[in-house]
Amino acid sequence: MSGSDSDARPDDLRSAPVPPPGSDEHLRGPAEAPIVIVYADFECPACAALHGRLYAGAVRVCFRHFPVRSSHPRAWPAAAAAEAAGLQGRFWEMHDALFADPGRLEDPHLWARARSLRLDLARFDADRRSDAVSDRVRADFRAGVRAGVVTAPTAFAAGPDGAFAPLAIAELRRLLSLSR
Amino acid sequence: MIGAGTPVPDFVLRRADQSEFTPGDLEARTSVLVFYPFAFSPVCTDQFNLYQEVLDEFAQRGATLYGVSCDATYSQTAFVAQLGVTIEQLSDFEPKGATCRAFGVLHEGGFPERALVIVGPDRIVRWSYQAPSPGDLPGANLIFDGLAAG
Numbered sequence: 001m002s003g004s005d006s007d008a009r010p011d012d013l014r015s016a017p018v019p020p021p022g023s024d025e026h027l028r029g030p031a032e033a034p035i036v037i038v039y040a041d042f043e044c045p046a047c048a049a050l051h052g053r054l055y056a057g058a059v060r061v062c063f064r065h066f067p068v069r070s071s072h073p074r075a076w077p078a079a080a081a082a083e084a085a086g087l088q089g090r091f092w093e094m095h096d097a098l099f100a101d102p103g104r105l106e107d108p109h110l111w112a113r114a115r116s117l118r119l120d121l122a123r124f125d126a127d128r129r130s131d132a133v134s135d136r137v138r139a140d141f142r143a144g145v146r147a148g149v150v151t152a153p154t155a156f157a158a159g160p161d162g163a164f165a166p167l168a169i170a171e172l173r174r175l176l177s178l179s180r
Numbered sequence: 181m182i183g184a185g186t187p188v189p190d191f192v193l194r195r196a197d198q199s200e201f202t203p204g205d206l207e208a209r210t211s212v213l214v215f216y217p218f219a220f221s222p223v224c225t226d227q228f229n230l231y232q233e234v235l236d237e238f239a240q241r242g243a244t245l246y247g248v249s250c251d252a253t254y255s256q257t258a259f260v261a262q263l264g265v266t267i268e269q270l271s272d273f274e275p276k277g278a279t280c281r282a283f284g285v286l287h288e289g290g291f292p293e294r295a296l297v298i299v300g301p302d303r304i305v306r307w308s309y310q311a312p313s314p315g316d317l318p319g320a321n322l323i324f325d326g327l328a329a330g
Contacts, residue, residue: 011237011240012324013234013237013320013321013324014321014324014325014328015319015321015322015324015325016321068229068230068233069232069233070228070229070232070233070263070264070265071225071226071229071263141233145230145234145319145320145321146321147321148319148321148322149319150226150227150230150317150318150319150320151226151230151317
């Protein structure tokens with residue numbers, strides 16, 4: 001992911017601007033629409049409520065993980081499941097399936113979703129427990145912390161200068177209502 | 181509120197086991213006092229959940245976090261137990277708000293402002309921050325900024 005300080009250590013958690021979308025990001029929405037970076041958690045009710053409106057066409061969403069385990073114990077495994085599905089080309093399908101039923105995120109529920117998406121289950125399970133997937137989720141989370149994200153959902157939109165700044169929920173709702 | 185370069189004032193807070201926590205307990209370590217309005221309130225809940233998530237990062241930088249509120253120790257204990265948070269809580273219940281007042285973070289409503297104070301091993305404040313309002317949650321990034329600034 002791009003946007004990190006050139007002199008920052010890998011474990012640096014000091015303040016830094018939210019990284020703009022990089023080449024390996026999860027992006028969805030019209031190519032010409034304004035980009036909104038959303039930090040979300042699959043166990044978060046507010047994120048699930050927002051999900052239904054985010055992809056109606058008004059914005060291009062860059063989805064990043066922000067799982068906070070003490071408040072949502074299954075958020076991290078759900079994030080890992082989404083990334084593992086992504087390694088088989090089915091990130092968005094798993095993303096939608098997770099938000100469709102955020103109360104069912106235990107391992108059997110994740111496997112059921114993987115089966116319904118016709119994923120290679122052995123590979124899915126290995127990937128979701130892998131260091132690579134964990135590193136990906138952790139990188140999203142740490143970038144969010146550095147950008148001042150404190151809870152999910154948190155959104156950022158580009159200003160006139162192209163830099164991404166926090167977007168108040170009211171403003172996000174206004175942006176989303178433009179598609180109706 | 182108290183500013184960087186200022187020695188911590190005299191104070192007495194109460195640990196969960198009812199023992200006292202005083203300036204002497206800040207010696208030889210870097211401490212982050214997390215003043216917060218009320219146990220079980222939504223913003224305070226989010227705050228401690230977030231800080232817990234990066235607690236090992238604070239520890240790697242030699243910093244120990246303490247939550248400080250005017251709630252009784254029993255309330256604080258129940259609060260962190262419900263959250264599954266291990267950040268030690270210190271009570272400013274009696275006399276109510278005395279330590280908050282000494283640090284300059286007592287809200288006119290009689291509860292702590294949402295504030296962060298980093299104290300060095302010499303009991304000198306290294307960095308401090310008060311949120312614009314009790315409803316504003318200071319990101320963990322601010323604490324890391326403060327630890328780096330000292």
